[in-house]
Amino acid sequence: MAGAKGRSGGQAVRRPTKAGTSARPPDRPTAFRVIGKALRKIDATSKVTGVTKFADDLFLPRMLFCKLLRSPHPHARILSVDGSKALALEGVKAVLTGKDLPIPFGILPVSQDEHALALDKARFVGDPVAAVAAVSEEIATEALDLITVRYEPLAAISSAAEAIARPEPRIHDYGDHGNLHKLISLEFGDVAAGFAEADLVREDVFFFEGSTHLPMEQHAALADWSPDGKVTLWSSTQTPHYVHRALAKVLELPPAKIRVIATPNGGGFGGKSDPFSHEIVVAKLAMLTGRPVKITLTREEVFYCHRGRHPTLMWVKTGVKQDGTITGMHFKSLLDGGGYGSYGVASTYYTGALQTVTYPVPRYKFQGARAFTNKPPCGPKRGHGTPQPRYALEVHLDKIAEQLGIDPAELRLQHLVPPHSLTANYLRIGSMGLGACIRKVVEGSGWKQRFRKLPFGQGVGLACSSYISGAGLPIYWNNMPHSGVQLKCDRGGGVTVFCGSTEIGQGSDSILAYIVAEVLGIDPFDIAVVTADTDLTPVDLGSYSSRVTLMSGNAALQAAERAREILASHVARKLEIPVERIACADRRVFDVADPKRGLSFAEAVQLAEAAQGTVGTVGSYTPPPSAGHYRGAGVGPSPAYSYSAAVAEVNVDPATGIVIVPRIWIAHDVGRSINAAAVMGQVEGSVYMGLGEALMEEMAYRGSRNTMHKFPSLLEYKSPTTLEMCDVITYLIEDPDPSGPFGAKEVGQGPLLPVMPAVANAVYDAVGVRVDEIPVTPEKVLKALKRKAKGEEPRFGPSTFPEIPWPEPTQVPPPWEGGDGKAVGQSDGRTVGQRAAVSAERQH
């Protein structure tokens, strides 16, 4: 029996490879024992039994509780903060104000504009101003009322348009122009010439309202200070490495004296990717009091932390030939950034980066602006800066297809970006399964029989998208790996994998186990995984930009292959056979030519350990260099791009404007599923979150000149319940990419992107009106229907894009015009601005 199993295993498992070649041609799926199987996640049992410890589940002896006092003003100078009465309250152990933590921080080196507690100004309603540590939450809350803050209110800016119109008073004393934080102008080829060649040139304006992540777990953090001078922070964060850096900077402690442990996140979606005020505050309070200090934000406070989707106004102009070939595209975006920088510079670039990776765009111009406003800061939410332009582009294409008289599915199928090609903005496409995705959803939904053929009130709409599998460049400039793994083989046959990656529910811990199990021929549940602890695990940059499966997966693959080489060499010597004949499967290390000859995995480890000492290896992953070298080329490059296509079915009630989505068909090119069930979960979860954005989710403001959050609660911030969620028909397309581990690409974010435009296009198919603004609420549908009834343009949405003081565009000739990835006039591969930015980043 063992022999028979071994024989098939011998053919199935992969040959040993040279250590370090982690980017490899993927094998046939039938060859895998673990990869691709719908296994349970390694933490599934702890999660269904309530054993998993989230940050707020941690209690330490003598623990204090922290509360934050937040600004009631959208924009105000802070004249004084007096915490003496609060400190006198029995049970209060410490009070902090901005002066106690004066060093600024921020996720991006170019936007170090936050203080743990507002130092001189408060910039939104909810900006933290002071903090209390007390023996109970009740006393800490009571103490907040005893803190006296004298504010001098300043004129508040509530929208991006207002930020353009009113450069003074400035919300921050830095930025590209007045209250415009960032201005970008890039041109890849002569776009005007592209429009001149076109048979049809179309312009459209769209608006995408902001939305928030709404993780079910509120942010929480617990800090402990040991008498030997070390601070430990447990936090619900997606990026423990960046929190580590921010703490070192603000607390002025050597990084070796700080340990950050990311607890399993109860949902993140990008909302726990910034270093936060409350994390720094509890660390400082622990240092001051010598006691553990915990904070758990209220749901209302989570809305103020935000860092969610930027409200974005977009203008797009595209030239096409009669057959739909794009001749040129010009895209402008205006982002409402809120009160701080956060990831905003990257978000702004992302609104222009990925337009070129689905359909060929030979000449492309992008102009993007981000405004500071006095509202909670925006940042990265699932899809980071790309869902807004993707919505605009896919609805715009739907309109173009109609004008050209081409089926929108056919239009896209006939104009797909070729695999293994370079785009106008120098993004390197690898595998490209969009065509297969479109064909699946078209066939599955009965598209040909239904599009433009359903009765009034019913409709179908199609849209496509693409997303990065990790950012090609790190957030702070460095040339070190983006992900590292250490692997230890125990003589009992167990293996421990150490990696800095952070489990946010997406299954990143399990991915490490599956990949190592596949290579070493053991069971994933033989593997212990230790993650997200800056004392114990090598750096992984964090759970953002859909980078973890590809990057930590490649690092784990390399470490496992190195361990396999060690074991194989010793077993081969013992069996007196060439090492190439060694295979690992079914917890055995054996001769493929005679599978009965071999050792158990544990015996193989013992053999190796006796011969050479402790068996441990490391692996790491650095993305390939980007092809673009112009300033701004850092946002958009990725080792691999995923692709998605969706068809949404809608029922629209013309009397109420209510849109019901019964079903969405979605196909996603994931390259290769590492765990099919986990991939299914990410696709369905993305469709859900996209449906919420399409129909109802919005960060709306009222009062105090529209700067006060209208409804910071789970009840009134509408999100889909079981009663609104649609059926999802999922197709997994596997077009393996040579950059991914076993060919895997991302799935956590990409499948969200086509949902909003597919729904909007379906509404048009159903009732003949365009809602060019997300969310597509009943009110907007009704307004558009009324306009239609009056014979006006059957549309709801913005009509103009404001004048913006754009800089002269950076001219970058595309590859097919002889370009080499550099801007015109750029000599050393970096512009003056890039050199300055790099040098500024190094100072941080």
Next chain:
Amino acid sequence: MPDAKVTIAFELNGELTEVAFAPHKTLLEVLREDCGLTGTKHGCELGECGTCAVLLDERPVLSCLALGLACAGRRVKTVEGMATAGRLHPLQEAFAELGAAQCGYCTPAFLLTAEALLAGNPTPTRDEIKQALAGNLCRCTGYIKIYEAVELAAVRMRDPGAKPAQETLYGRR
């Protein structure tokens, strides 16, 4: 001075339990802070999200809205009480198997609410499952795997050998 503690006796996960706590505390706070059972989570503490649901006399309640004092002499079941003698409840098995728990934060409340549903209706339709779980928010799964796990568990409570559909795990071909 904080309020003097009161002591109640109640049945917690099948065991007679006495616990002392400040009288203003909610059942959620008593379970997490005074009984040390952190499997019950919170998402809003305002009764909006369903994350803190537990069973009180076999019926789902939002523990953030129930006073601890009101539970004297009654039966409370939390996620820690679902597995018996180290064996997972069929719902727990199915949630783990299908990936119905992603981040796992809302999971305990979904499990208990589903357990109450299946106790009263061993063969619920998809719509009945949706109705029963309509008060529980999940941001990870889109609910699909949760429905499928409840359906699989319901079948398995009659036919322990039942297998999940291929399409559930691998998508449509």
